[in-house]
Amino acid sequence: MDSLKALVQFFTQEGKSYRLIEDKDEMNQLAGTIHHEGICMVSKTRPMMTLHELFEQETRRANANSTPPKTHSTITSPIISKEPNRNPSVLDRPIIVVLDNMEMDNVGPIIRSCASFGVRTVISLNQSLLSNGESIISPSRYLTSRGAMEYVDIVETPSITKLGDILMEFKVYGWEIISIIGRERNAPLSIFSDDSIKSLGTKPLIVLLGSDGKGISSTLLRLTDKDIHVPSYVINGGLNASQSISIILSECWRLHGRK
Template sequence: MMYKKTRPESKNMIIGIRPVIEAIEAGKSIDKLFIQRGIKNPQIAELMKCVTEHKIFINRVPQEKLHRLTKKVHQGVVCFISPVEYVSLENLVPQLFESGKIPLILILDRVTDVRNFGAITRSAECFGVDAVVIPQTESAQVNEDAVKSSAGAIFNVSICKEGNLLDAVNHLKDCGYSIVSCTEKSNEGFGNVDFCSPTALILGSEGEGISSQLLKLSDKKVAIPITGKTASLNVSVAAGIALFEVNRFRTLNNC
């Protein structure tokens, strides 16, 4: 059987059932865990027990994908360790309130491009974002490319990887956050929103935008005005503009 060209292996890659179990039990932040579909191996049961106990999301993939990730014997299991330590949103929210500042959280819905993610975290850190929230699925891999694209800023902003963005947004609403979606489906500008309160700003992927469920949970929807012929902005550019507007409002209003 012929496979597509194997990509250079990441230093954050761990292969094999036992090494992956050891990494999980050692408390390593797992970015992605791939397990071969239909695999039959007695040790898989032990891995699945470990994964369940630590609430780690599994990506079931065909064997061919694992062969593209590594040329080594992988036993049907490959995982990637995140270069950053993920923070629990539930634990972070009270800490932000205790700090005395007005929190600003950025939520990324299905932003899957690694370089875009890195550039966004760079802007987020520059404009005082307290945390970037991403979903466990349909999100960019937090790897060396993300670190490089962020110019290291990713180490200076909390990254929360949540199992369900709807649950995360509902939790923030219950905690008094104003949920603002940046979407081309709105006719309102940033000047119509009061950002002098705890705020969670949502940005969606370039192709899909923000999901309809998240839009329904939003307290406000704002758009970046575009006058050219191009239909939309790159999501990392949009993030920079949106965060600048929030930061400008807070600076001008001393909040």
């Protein structure tokens, strides 16, 4: 109870109700899971932006782009250490990650990587999920993201046409679109090549990421400026989507620190 003292004081001061539950089975029933760590809250659904609201937000950020400090270390950078959850120096250079019908098991780790490397916005294209009235934002995926969903704006769309239209608008404004794929498509660039470095370290960037099973749809692939892969021995299929995006965003972080 001592560990929740500050939270209870906050609820008391704000006039919010709370209840102490001693019975473990009752707590499991209320939470709908055994993975609640002894606390459960009822909260409002987080509002979600539209694609056009996302476009306006990200183009404003791109126009206000400024050069970050060379040091991105959360240990040595005085800017980041003041606000460790936001990594503000990286956020000046916008990056959007687009998930094309991503497997749900990958979503939480991908969002966690995005938040870790300063990506504010993720777009999820998933026709089957949304047609069933579901969302990639769920308690289980909050858990696997380790709370990172609180720091990333997630926009969901079932329409590949609308997504393609908004990506074309970004291109008109000078954004570069890259796809993260395997070696099999038209000799994609290595993440460590000179051409990849120019994309990953400079312009406002949109990163397309497909599912492990089906990859990126041909409709979206036609919009890309570069296809990039992460070199590996390709043992048992190589890296999965969440591992690949972590490496890509880490390289973006490292390269942008040079500018």
